[in-house]
Amino acid sequence: MNHSEIKHSCLEERMFMYQLFLHYYRGDLLKLPAAEWGKLLEILECQPALQSNDWGRKAVLQLQNMTTQTLEPFEYDFNRLFVGPNKLLASPFESSYQNFEGTVMQAETLKVRNFYYYEGLQVANEGGLPDDHIQFELEFILHLLSSEKKKEALHLFLEKHLLKWVDQHCARIEEHSQSLITLAFGYMLKGFILLEKSLIEGEGL
Amino acid sequence: MLDQTYSITRHVCPRNCYSSCSMLGYTKNRRLIKVTGDPKHGYTKGLLCAKGYNYINNVYHLDRLKYPMRQYPRGSGQWQRISWTEAIDTIAGKVIELYHRYDSHLSLALNKYSGNMGVLHHAMEGFFNGLGRTSRAVGNPCWAPGMDAIYYDYGEHQTSDMEDILHAETIILWGINPVWTSIHAMNYIYEAQKRGAKVITIDPVYTETAKKSDTFIQIKPGSDGAIALAVAKYILEHNLYDAEFLTAHTNGWGELQEYIQPLSMEEALQQCGQTIEAIQFIAERLGRNKPAYIWLGFGMQRHQNGGQNIRAVNALAAITGNIGRKGSGVQFGQRTTWKFTYNILNHLPSDNQKAAGVRALDFNNFANDLQMQQDPPVKFLWITCRNLITQSANIQQLKKALQSMELIVTVEHFLTETAQYSDIVLPATTQFEEWDLVASYWHHWISINQPAIPPYFESKSELEIARMLSKRLNEFEADFSAFPSDFTDEEFIEQEFTDEFYQSLQIGDWRELLKGPRRVDVPKTAWEALEFKTPSGKIELFSQQASENQLSPFGMALLDNRKSENYPFTLLLNHEPFRINSQFQNLPSYKQINKEPSIYLHPSLAKEKGIRAGSLIRIFNENGEIMIRARYSEEVNHHTLVIHPNHPLINKLLAFTPADMGEFITGGKGNALNDLQVNIAKL
Numbered sequence: 001m002n003h004s005e006i007k008h009s010c011l012e013e014r015m016f017m018y019q020l021f022l023h024y025y026r027g028d029l030l031k032l033p034a035a036e037w038g039k040l041l042e043i044l045e046c047q048p049a050l051q052s053n054d055w056g057r058k059a060v061l062q063l064q065n066m067t068t069q070t071l072e073p074f075e076y077d078f079n080r081l082f083v084g085p086n087k088l089l090a091s092p093f094e095s096s097y098q099n100f101e102g103t104v105m106q107a108e109t110l111k112v113r114n115f116y117y118y119e120g121l122q123v124a125n126e127g128g129l130p131d132d133h134i135q136f137e138l139e140f141i142l143h144l145l146s147s148e149k150k151k152e153a154l155h156l157f158l159e160k161h162l163l164k165w166v167d168q169h170c171a172r173i174e175e176h177s178q179s180l181i182t183l184a185f186g187y188m189l190k191g192f193i194l195l196e197k198s199l200i201e202g203e204g205l
Numbered sequence: 206m207l208d209q210t211y212s213i214t215r216h217v218c219p220r221n222c223y224s225s226c227s228m229l230g231y232t233k234n235r236r237l238i239k240v241t242g243d244p245k246h247g248y249t250k251g252l253l254c255a256k257g258y259n260y261i262n263n264v265y266h267l268d269r270l271k272y273p274m275r276q277y278p279r280g281s282g283q284w285q286r287i288s289w290t291e292a293i294d295t296i297a298g299k300v301i302e303l304y305h306r307y308d309s310h311l312s313l314a315l316n317k318y319s320g321n322m323g324v325l326h327h328a329m330e331g332f333f334n335g336l337g338r339t340s341r342a343v344g345n346p347c348w349a350p351g352m353d354a355i356y357y358d359y360g361e362h363q364t365s366d367m368e369d370i371l372h373a374e375t376i377i378l379w380g381i382n383p384v385w386t387s388i389h390a391m392n393y394i395y396e397a398q399k400r401g402a403k404v405i406t407i408d409p410v411y412t413e414t415a416k417k418s419d420t421f422i423q424i425k426p427g428s429d430g431a432i433a434l435a436v437a438k439y440i441l442e443h444n445l446y447d448a449e450f451l452t453a454h455t456n457g458w459g460e461l462q463e464y465i466q467p468l469s470m471e472e473a474l475q476q477c478g479q480t481i482e483a484i485q486f487i488a489e490r491l492g493r494n495k496p497a498y499i500w501l502g503f504g505m506q507r508h509q510n511g512g513q514n515i516r517a518v519n520a521l522a523a524i525t526g527n528i529g530r531k532g533s534g535v536q537f538g539q540r541t542t543w544k545f546t547y548n549i550l551n552h553l554p555s556d557n558q559k560a561a562g563v564r565a566l567d568f569n570n571f572a573n574d575l576q577m578q579q580d581p582p583v584k585f586l587w588i589t590c591r592n593l594i595t596q597s598a599n600i601q602q603l604k605k606a607l608q609s610m611e612l613i614v615t616v617e618h619f620l621t622e623t624a625q626y627s628d629i630v631l632p633a634t635t636q637f638e639e640w641d642l643v644a645s646y647w648h649h650w651i652s653i654n655q656p657a658i659p660p661y662f663e664s665k666s667e668l669e670i671a672r673m674l675s676k677r678l679n680e681f682e683a684d685f686s687a688f689p690s691d692f693t694d695e696e697f698i699e700q701e702f703t704d705e706f707y708q709s710l711q712i713g714d715w716r717e718l719l720k721g722p723r724r725v726d727v728p729k730t731a732w733e734a735l736e737f738k739t740p741s742g743k744i745e746l747f748s749q750q751a752s753e754n755q756l757s758p759f760g761m762a763l764l765d766n767r768k769s770e771n772y773p774f775t776l777l778l779n780h781e782p783f784r785i786n787s788q789f790q791n792l793p794s795y796k797q798i799n800k801e802p803s804i805y806l807h808p809s810l811a812k813e814k815g816i817r818a819g820s821l822i823r824i825f826n827e828n829g830e831i832m833i834r835a836r837y838s839e840e841v842n843h844h845t846l847v848i849h850p851n852h853p854l855i856n857k858l859l860a861f862t863p864a865d866m867g868e869f870i871t872g873g874k875g876n877a878l879n880d881l882q883v884n885i886a887k888l
């Protein structure tokens with residue numbers, strides 16, 4: 001594979017990556033057995049766009065170094081970064097990046113909710129869980145991605161929301177991560193977002 | 206579509222604060238958008254303090270606890286998210302296991318304090334009561350000595366409506382700094398001043414309130430009783446007392462006179478650091494410019510002679526006839542409006558074999574008692590409404606005692622130092638996500654708290670947690686827990702009222718509180734009827750009850766000379782306006798204020814010790830030492846240091862120093878926190 005040539009992700013790869021991040025942020029990978037991680041790695045190694053990107057390759061390289069010992073601190077680190085109970089080190093909420101107090105449930109949360117409403121969607125426990133948690137934003141993007149007709153809405157949502165804050169989120173992961181896996185996913189997200197940006201720019205929307 | 210309308214709900218600030226403000230929450234799209242004061246609240250009148258206006262940042266704080274979490278090993282920082290089912294199962298399993306191991310529930314302990322003053326926040330005490338006899342932290346770090354003192358003198362705890370101050374000619378703010386800690390009172394004080402009242406502040410610190418007063422009298426910490434005695438002596442010698450009042454309404458004036466006469470004025474003056482002119486001024490204001498309204502703060506009773514200090518001022522007011530008349534009285538704290546049934550505490554086991562009640566662990570000496578009680582030892586600790594590790598004395602001993610716990614559960618909003626030292630943390634709702642009722646220890650208004658928004662993430666109210674736990678225990682073993690798991694929040698509220706209470710609030714149903722807070726029908730002026738629930742039916746200047754409890758029958762006494770040569774400075778722990786102990790500390794905007802812990806000392810002392818402003822210094826005593834930044838302050842005298850206790854640093858210097866009183870009313874002696882003697886050195 002020629003690493004210097006940046007490939008645009010195909011729809012299939014994009015869907016796969018968004019799904020992967022959705023599972024990741026939902027916490028589904030926390031209990032993934034070691035053998036399954038091996039399989040996941042194999043799949044990642046075959047994602048052409050990801051492999052054409054420096055951060056993507058860095059992420060895959062990290063994961064290749066994974067051992068059973070690296071799996072153990074993964075959950076604790078994941079919680080330190082995104083769940084708590086401590087001060088969150090890499091907030092997964094859009095609005096927390098947009099105000100001095102770093103609070104959740106702010107104006108951005110409602111804007112995101114409005115997008116969901118427009119598509120007839122609503123988060124469960126609305127008002128209790130902020131709509132702009134990265135997990136919901138990813139799920140929503142997947143929903144938009146599934147239909148060619150929603151392309152405009154997708155780009156609008158990406159530009160107005162996820163792409164606005166996800167770099168800061170990744171930077172905090174890089175700064176605070178203490179586990180090989182959370183760091184790898186931080187790199188991978190950063191790389192993937194770069195691809196998404198270049199794709200959108202390329203499409204001139 | 207997003208909604209353009211908002212709903213308004215009623216809430217109460219449940220913090221340990223004089224005002225117990227009623228608040229309005231504005232919610233749009235299931236999101237709390239604004240919090241204001243409630244104009245229908247007759248005391249706070251629609252205003253909040255800075256903390257209150259900032260609640261949104263507290264409610265939607267990024268770091269609020271979101272899920273039940275388990276940590277293994279304790280203190281490691283390795284947290285796993287668990288479901289509520291798993292949390293409740295683990296806790297219930299441990300409760301049952303311990304019961305069978307010890308054939309009693311005494312290995313279970315509850316340590317709860319004033320993080321939330323709501324009635325329904327008694328749920329965990331109610332839950333523990335429903336199991337049978339358990340261990341519990343009993344006592345009070347805040348007002349224990351004063352509550353006993355008031356009880357010995359008056360037999361009950363009353364305060365006047367704050368409007369009463371408008372009738373005062375003289376106002377004495379004694380060891381209280383309302384500009385910082387009870388902001389709503391200031392409008393009443395300013396209005397009284399406008400109407401001609403003279404305000405005197407008596408305090409060891411030249412506080413913001415002192416700056417707004419007509420006269421400031423700076424006393425040595427803990428010498429309140431000595432100054433009162435000097436004033437009483439002056440009053441006696443200059444016939445400024447109210448003979449008629451004394452005969453009609455007090456008991457023991459003759460004995461008190463005999464007791465005071467031989468005491469040395471010079472010694473009293475020397476102890477409180479005053480001139481005779483200052484004493485004369487206070488005596489004349491009390492005797493000639495009546496009515497005199499005296500407000501006693503809590504700090505002055507956090508001394509080894511704290512209860513005596515309060516009794517001494519009570520006596521001064523009685524001697525000058527400043528009790529029971531409009532615009533007079535000694536105000537400290539009240540409980541007469543707490544007319545709830547507290548049924549939430551009374552769901553006791555029906556099984557007569559199970560003992561009821563508690564095995565008391567001294568609240569202020571908790572570490573010690575945890576280690577002392579070994580039959581059976583405490584193995585399970587439930588902490589709620591309390592940051593045990595930052596707000597306790599004897600921290601090292603406490604941490605050691607906690608090591609022998611098999612399970613520590615903390616219910617919290619944030620990962621406090623205490624929660625960090627727990628095995629399981631459970632996320633609690635705030636007052637915007639739950640029902641509650643709140644009465645004040647100061648004013649006479651009762652407010653209801655209703656939910657405005659869905660619980661933040663998976664947080665639950667304490668009541669809900671108690672219900673879930675009770676239900677699960679009974680599924681494991683029938684009739685194990687008597688705490689009702691099938692009552693709704695509203696049913697619990699309903700049970701807190703009686704017809705008499707409704708009448709006193711002039712409502713027929715608790716739901717009417719949703720229209721606005723109600724004033725409990727108690728006298729507007731404390732002791733207005735001049736009837737006292739003391740054994741003599743009068744104000745007790747001589748208290749047989751106190752004497753029977755190994756205390757002086759008189760409130761007035763000169764101090765023991767207990768200054769230590771090695772630790773000659775008194776370190777006072779004075780509250781500041783933006784935090785209540787460890788609460789509100791994590792708001793980013795507040796972190797800009799007083800960014801790091803500081804100690805305030807007089808420049809003359811700094812010079813003597815070669816300490817530069819802003820430098821780090823060492824503070825030490827027999828309990829430990831801390832490094833802290835020094836700030837110059839002309840507001841303290843040469844021998845007094847001040848620290849704002851909004852960070853745990855100070856605990857390294859604190860042990861349990863019992864105050865003279867507290868056992869009678871609160872079940873344990875107060876901690877003489879303001880008798881903290883230290884030395885300082887530059888680094």
Ligand code: SF4
Binds near residue numbers: 219222224225256
């Ligand atoms: S802290 Fe006190 S003054 Fe401030 S809002 Fe709460 S009750 Fe009111």
